[in-house]
Amino acid sequence: MSDLGVPLASIRGAFQGVIPTPVATASLDGVPHSTYLSIIWFVDNERIALSNQFLGTTAANLRSNPVVAMRVIDASNMDEYELEASFLRSETSGETFDAVRAQIEAVAAQSGMEDTFRLRGIEVLRVNKCEAVRELDDSRVAPSSPPDLLASLDVFVRRLTSCRDLAETTRVALQALEDLFEIRHSMLLIADSDTDQMYVLDTNGYPGGGVGAEVPIGEGVIGVAARRRRQVRVANVQRDRTLAAATQRADTDGTQAIELPGLQAAQSMAATPLVLRNRLIGVLYVESERSGRFDTDTGRLIEIIAGHLALSIALFNDSDIELRDSTASPARDAPRPGSVTVAFHDRDGSILVDGRYVIRGVPGRILYSMLDEYLRSGRTSFTNREIRLDRGIGLPAGNDNLEARLLTLRRRLAESDNPFGLDHTGRGKLELTVDAEIDLVRHENTPPDAR
Amino acid sequence: MRLTISAPAESSTLANLESNGLIAVTLSRPTTYETIQVKGRVDAIEDPSPHDQDRTHRHLDRFVAEVALLGVEEGAESLFLGGLRVVSFEVKSIFDQTPGALAGTPL
Numbered sequence: 001m002s003d004l005g006v007p008l009a010s011i012r013g014a015f016q017g018v019i020p021t022p023v024a025t026a027s028l029d030g031v032p033h034s035t036y037l038s039i040i041w042f043v044d045n046e047r048i049a050l051s052n053q054f055l056g057t058t059a060a061n062l063r064s065n066p067v068v069a070m071r072v073i074d075a076s077n078m079d080e081y082e083l084e085a086s087f088l089r090s091e092t093s094g095e096t097f098d099a100v101r102a103q104i105e106a107v108a109a110q111s112g113m114e115d116t117f118r119l120r121g122i123e124v125l126r127v128n129k130c131e132a133v134r135e136l137d138d139s140r141v142a143p144s145s146p147p148d149l150l151a152s153l154d155v156f157v158r159r160l161t162s163c164r165d166l167a168e169t170t171r172v173a174l175q176a177l178e179d180l181f182e183i184r185h186s187m188l189l190i191a192d193s194d195t196d197q198m199y200v201l202d203t204n205g206y207p208g209g210g211v212g213a214e215v216p217i218g219e220g221v222i223g224v225a226a227r228r229r230r231q232v233r234v235a236n237v238q239r240d241r242t243l244a245a246a247t248q249r250a251d252t253d254g255t256q257a258i259e260l261p262g263l264q265a266a267q268s269m270a271a272t273p274l275v276l277r278n279r280l281i282g283v284l285y286v287e288s289e290r291s292g293r294f295d296t297d298t299g300r301l302i303e304i305i306a307g308h309l310a311l312s313i314a315l316f317n318d319s320d321i322e323l324r325d326s327t328a329s330p331a332r333d334a335p336r337p338g339s340v341t342v343a344f345h346d347r348d349g350s351i352l353v354d355g356r357y358v359i360r361g362v363p364g365r366i367l368y369s370m371l372d373e374y375l376r377s378g379r380t381s382f383t384n385r386e387i388r389l390d391r392g393i394g395l396p397a398g399n400d401n402l403e404a405r406l407l408t409l410r411r412r413l414a415e416s417d418n419p420f421g422l423d424h425t426g427r428g429k430l431e432l433t434v435d436a437e438i439d440l441v442r443h444e445n446t447p448p449d450a451r
Numbered sequence: 452m453r454l455t456i457s458a459p460a461e462s463s464t465l466a467n468l469e470s471n472g473l474i475a476v477t478l479s480r481p482t483t484y485e486t487i488q489v490k491g492r493v494d495a496i497e498d499p500s501p502h503d504q505d506r507t508h509r510h511l512d513r514f515v516a517e518v519a520l521l522g523v524e525e526g527a528e529s530l531f532l533g534g535l536r537v538v539s540f541e542v543k544s545i546f547d548q549t550p551g552a553l554a555g556t557p558l
Contacts, residue, residue: 018522018523019523020479020481022477024475030471030473031473031475031490032467032471032473032474032475032490033475033488033490034475034476034477034488035477035488035548036477036479036486036548053550054550054551054554054555056554056555057555069463073530075523077526078525078526078527078529078530080530082463133533134529134533236521236522267522290522291522291523
């Protein structure tokens, strides 16, 4: 047990990185040195860590004169605490190091400064003193009763486990984040292991939808969470949101990629990987216009939710479960007269209808294969089994996320203006609807913009 | 250089300045992270004059307005108003401390 005046675990709000922390050290002969660090890392009730990207004099001082003082501030109430600590050791691997590295990479990726902000190590400190700088109001000392997160989580899991198919699962999950936890902006992305891309399967709280938008694994907050398989939480985002710009770099080949949805004034965000049996399923991303919105407890809550989501998604990818389609497209309008040109680019699987980008990757190849078969034989019914066996589509053996890919394709077709539709008609069965004459053109290995 | 600091009578900052006489000050602009560090030897520690108080509060107003741009919308001023003292010191060295490759370079 710690005998600190104020237990570190009780001031977790001061370790969220909202307000920078002044850190003071001194050389062996007493020359003082101070620096501002953007975040102090909570390790446990007795230890904290400093991330070492640029620490020069501070790191040298810690080694020769291992005492350090700092003031941390809880931005939620501006309570300030003075900490005195002693240097324990440097770490360049391990649980805390990995967590710090993922966080720093994500922040650096937002500003395109991955090389500048490389983590050299963490300096682990033992806290010897932790005191409030000012007398705290009584009203603050007696905390208002926290919301009953466990009860809400119970409701969340019940809602999730009553879903009958993948489409309902993703919709119910994101809606429940808003209903139960007031997380109003969220999106679920699915990993495509073949292309090192993720694509948006569902969103909540964004007017534009955004299904099918792509995020490269490794780029931005979402991409770093995926690559490191660790939750990344950012407590205070500068106003200029470079995340969106960075993640839209996927669109390098001239196709009109779908824009990734996002809050223009997001102040805090959390990206949580969905991992099952060490395999990346996708990422659950949430954001808020309030800084410090996703604290440690909320972060854990989202990790539990992400675990349940990962299980649900994997479950519905097995076709031996009866799937009933809860998002079947409404009855389509009368057939649209006229004809469209559908261009398929073999290089990246992209589909353009009369020059307008629809989708690419595996969903694009699936759509091309269906349209090709439709033009050859007039067939409109397809099965998951034949899609899995189609070498032109090239699904990986085993965990292929086919249900998630098909759901993305169905939602994207429903959202975009084109004469095709795809409906789920039963266990592993799909029905293609086509409301126009089609001129299907396949481009072999040519960039889509080089027509 | 004269500097107003928040250092109540019982604070360790004041005790350190009085016992050791050496000072290191980090000055950082919240919106850009441009940062310098000034080091020197303390000549005097005094109570602020009305003129010092006036300048300090005007500076604080600008600071509060700047951090509001970063989402810290209330309470920032409370961090700096306990036990104001004016420290006069002789500057011995100035360093660039902006995060990045040049951090630590003497100016």
